[in-house]
Amino acid sequence: MRLNAFLARAGVASRRRADELIKAGRVTVNGEPGQLNTVVGARDRVAVDGEEVSRQPLRYVLLHKPAGVVTTVRDPQGRPTVVELVPAEPGVVPVGRLDADTTGALLLTNDGQLAHRLAHPRYGVEKTYVAEVEGDPEEDALQRLRDGVELDDGRTAPARARRLGRGRVELVLHEGRKHQVKRMLAAVGHPVTRLHRSGYAGLTLEGLEPGSCRELEPSEVMELRAG
Numbered sequence: 001m002r003l004n005a006f007l008a009r010a011g012v013a014s015r016r017r018a019d020e021l022i023k024a025g026r027v028t029v030n031g032e033p034g035q036l037n038t039v040v041g042a043r044d045r046v047a048v049d050g051e052e053v054s055r056q057p058l059r060y061v062l063l064h065k066p067a068g069v070v071t072t073v074r075d076p077q078g079r080p081t082v083v084e085l086v087p088a089e090p091g092v093v094p095v096g097r098l099d100a101d102t103t104g105a106l107l108l109t110n111d112g113q114l115a116h117r118l119a120h121p122r123y124g125v126e127k128t129y130v131a132e133v134e135g136d137p138e139e140d141a142l143q144r145l146r147d148g149v150e151l152d153d154g155r156t157a158p159a160r161a162r163r164l165g166r167g168r169v170e171l172v173l174h175e176g177r178k179h180q181v182k183r184m185l186a187a188v189g190h191p192v193t194r195l196h197r198s199g200y201a202g203l204t205l206e207g208l209e210p211g212s213c214r215e216l217e218p219s220e221v222m223e224l225r226a227g
């Protein structure tokens with residue numbers, strides 16, 4: 001991580017102010033003056049004016065996102081955001097995105113490395129959705145969802161799909177394109193009327209009411225890392 005990002009993450013200063021501190025020679029890394037292009041790793045000791053900067057502990061929060069809340073840190077239109085639903089002090093950001101009207105499992109963390117991995121298509125994190133749709137999908141529509149649907153940004157990868165009841169479908173994806181579930185179901189003739197993510201990377205919402213969140217157990221974090 002760049003030195004200015006490290007200082008910003010640790011809450012010492014904004015990145016721009018951190019650059020000023022670095023240029024002024026007030027920041028050392030392992031006792032040597034830091035430079036604007038210095039990269040710091042897990043074992044480096046960073047100090048400002050001789051005082052060591054402690055790292056922010058890594059936090060992992062699972063939120064049961066309610067409808068009407070946007071998945072950003074700050075919304076220019078002033079709508080409520082997912083970050084406002086988690087305790088202020090962890091300084092976490094959402095991993096990936098759920099539409100404002102989608103409910104369900106959303107992970108937030110300040111562990112940039114893990115967030116990057118989980119969001120990267122290469123790792124194909126499993127996401128389980130329950131959709132209420134117009135009409136009642138028959139087997140051929142479900143099979144098309146499983147085989148892959150042609151969307152304007154390409155064909156979707158194989159998925160699991162099953163009917164849960166009249167007009168209710170469970171879809172398990174390893175991709176995360178924008179509005180993917182809504183677009184897939186619309187493409188097979190069953191537009192979504194309600195969408196809920198019941199599982200993300202093996203995490204479920206058991207015991208979590210809409211709008212509430214919990215910190216992950218260390219064993220859950222280890223499983224996410226092992227991926």
Ligand code: URA
Nearest residue numbers: 099102179180181182
């Ligand atoms: N797919 C969608 O269409 N919307 C979401 O919020 C998540 C997946």
